[in-house]
Amino acid sequence: MRSLIRRPVADAAPRDPAPSRLGYRYQRLMLTPGFRSTVRIGVPIILILSIVGSWYSKPENRAEFAATIKDTKQTFQQRPQFMVQTLNLTGGDLTVMTEVAALLPSEFPVSSFDLDLEKIRADIEALDPIKSASVRVGQAGALEVRLNPRVPVALWRDGATLRLIDAEGTESGQINARADRLELPLIAGDGAEDNIDEALHLFAAAGPLIERVRGLVRMGERRWDMVLDRDQRILLPADGAVAALDRVIALNDAQDMLNRDVAVVDMRNAARPTLRMNEEAADALRRVNTTTSNNGAGN
Amino acid sequence: MGDLYDSQRAMRQMRKAAMQRGVVAILDVGTSKIACLVLRFDGPEQFRSDGVGSLAGQSQFRVIGAATTRSRGVRFGEVDAMQETERAIRTAVQAAQKMANVRVDHVIACLSGARPRSYGLDGTLNVAGGMVTEQDISQVMASCDVPDYGADREVLHAQPVNFALDHRSGLADPRGQIGNELKTDMHMLTVDATAIQNIFYCIKRCDLELAGIASSAYVSGMSSLVEDEQELGAACIDLGGGSTGISVFMKKHMIYADSVRMGGEHVTSDISMGLQIPMATAERIKTFYGGVMATGMDDREMIEIGGDTGDWEHDRRTVSRAELIGIMRPRVEEILEEVRERLDAAGFEHLPSQQIVLTGGGSQIPGLDGLASKILGQQVRLGRPLRVQGLPQAAIGPAFSSAVGLTLFAANPQDEWWDFEIPADRYPARSLKRAVKWFKDNW
Secondary structure: OOOOOOOOOOOOOOOOOOOOHHHHHHHHHHOOHHHHHHHHHHHHHHHHHHHHHHHHOOHHHHHHHHHHHHHHHHHHHOOHHHEEOEEEEEOOOHHHHHHHHHHOOOOOOEEOOOOOHHHHHHHHHHOOOEEEEEEEEOHHHEEEEEEEEOOEEEEEEEOOEEEEEEOOOOEEEEEOOHHHHOOOOEEEOOOHHHHHHHHHHHHHHOHHHHHOEEEEEEEOOOEEEEEEHHHOEEEOOOOOHHHHHHHHHHHHHHHOHHHOOEEEEEOOOOOOOEEEEOHHHHHHHHHHHHHHHHHOOOO | OHHHHHHHHHHHHHHHHHHHHOEEEEEEEOOOEEEEEEEEEOOOOOOOOOOOOOHHHHHHEEEEEEEEEEOOOEEOOEEOOHHHHHHHHHHHHHHHHHHHOOOOOEEEEEEOOOOOEEEEEEEEEEOOOOEOOHHHHHHHHHOOOOOOOOOOEEEEEEEEEEEEEOOEEEEOOOOOOEOOEEEEEEEEEEEEHHHHHHHHHHHHHOOOEEEEEEEHHHHHHHHHOOHHHHHHOEEEEEEOOOOEEEEEEEOOEEEEEEEEOOOHHHHHHHHHHHHOOOHHHHHHHHHHHOOOOOOHHHHHOEEEOOOOOOOHHHHOOEEEHHHHHHHHHHHHHHHHHHHHHHHHHHOHHHOOOOEEEEEOHHHHOOOHHHHHHHHHOOOEEEOOOOOOOOOOHHHOOHHHHHHHHHHHHHHOOOOOHHHOOOOHHHOOOOOHHHHHHHHHHHO
16 A cells, blocks of 8 residues: 555665776876866867868868958058058259159058058159158158159269269269359269269369369379360369369469460379470470570570 | 785885875775865975974875765775775765865875784894894894785784884884894784785775875874874774774884774664664664763653654654763674773773874764773873864864764874885895895995
């Protein structure tokens, strides 16, 4: 008969809990440091890598991924904060500016990420008339290009062409006629552009002769000839050219030498300055000398 | 005895390996509970900086995991049902590992039953006026006469207790001294081989390696006797669940160990039979209301013993505490009488000091020290185990004295026979080691 009250079953006494062999082994395995770190770090990494790898191995996914990245990048770069709106070009004259503007991006607005300022600067500086330039994206999205043009200090005649030369001897442009830049001294000859400093010194030292100076000619890539009007030449030595020129000027001041019929003043040998006169002058002098010697034969 | 050498040496090697790894488990397989402690060794004296060792050098390890579970399948301190014991060991080890959060591979176990038997051995060696060398010590130990202890028994401990050189006795370390005749006294403890094999098998089934095995009576003596008691002579009575261990210490060495195959579970079963209640209730009543000295007050203290039959009369039974004590006391007396007999047989009364220390779970019965002093002599105290670092509050009671003792045994074991050098004549004849040794001795 079924009992009316609830009776505990014979073996309802709480069984002693004991881990199963499997559970026990599992716990011991998980307490093994190497295994545990493998499970906790290695397995998730492998899982993630395999998922990502399998997704990435399909070409359409790869393309989509690349497109997304490109899109995001573009969206970011095209934000108004990064856009360059205007061009601010300063320094230099009109021709130079026209040349420079050809190197700059023609269409604005353009993202500042697309501008390679270093390259633009290098390109601009590669131009002859530009000594240096600074290129930066300044206030209110303006591309500020500040040019520092070369200042020509002399003209260098090379055959028919007239080149503008700055103090470093670098060519900064060409002109058609001497009359365009009358204020610049003229130099000529091979290797003239390498000794522009000395030439400028000589021009500075010319002093009272400056009105008459036509130019300096480099002779044999070694020394200077100063050419004056009336085809007069002053041959200057390789060393101490300025001092030699000073001596010529002193002679000129004292004896009005250059106004006479002198063709060449040869100062190449400092111990023996030599004058060469024009032919008629020489003839005249010879005649005078003969007359004098006939008159005074007793000498 | 080569076999014994090998197995014990192997265990010692494993213990060293465990110490090297730094983690070792302690397993006290008792009749009523199985306790597992996980020890972490940090090298000597890591926790103190002033060079003074704390806790008598016990601080080189720390208990990082502790678990205890109700024991199953163990009777009289011996494995009775393998599967059940294995499950119980697994439970304890798993919980302790979980607390420690490390995996333990090496375990040091102790067992309380297995009918231990003590032998006193002595050996003599003529060293002919030379200096005593390590080899002489192993020779003198090898010259001990080993009694025929039976084929089904195994040596658990064999410790040299005393060395004597000519007329000087009580030497702890005779190496380097000069004399003619070297003598030694050894204490050897043998137990049933099957019991060891069973526990070995259980531990192996749990994927653990046995790195040492000790007698529970010995290790509870180590943990609950204070230093001067161990030095002057004392007996430790470990009142366990299924067996009561007795160990006698003298000069810091165990000189006798035995066990009485009665313990707290017998008291419980007496209560269960006497009061007609289930064992679980009997255990609860014993621990809550038990005692051995009845007073007039106890007649009036009624205990509900309950029941689940549905019969009101049966389920409302009460019993006075005096009746409970009346049931418990004869059994406790019987245990103590038995202990007395064993101690008498061992010649305990000849010791200079006859201190008796009661420990183990059974020693928590109120009034036991009074009863014990009537039976065992005047110098009786209740002992608690030494405190070790990191031991949880729940595991510092006397029931854990053998577990704590086992930690001390793991940390600083005493030298046993197999820890000494193997005597030269025991090397195999063609061993390379023997040749090396010959060269070392002769050049």
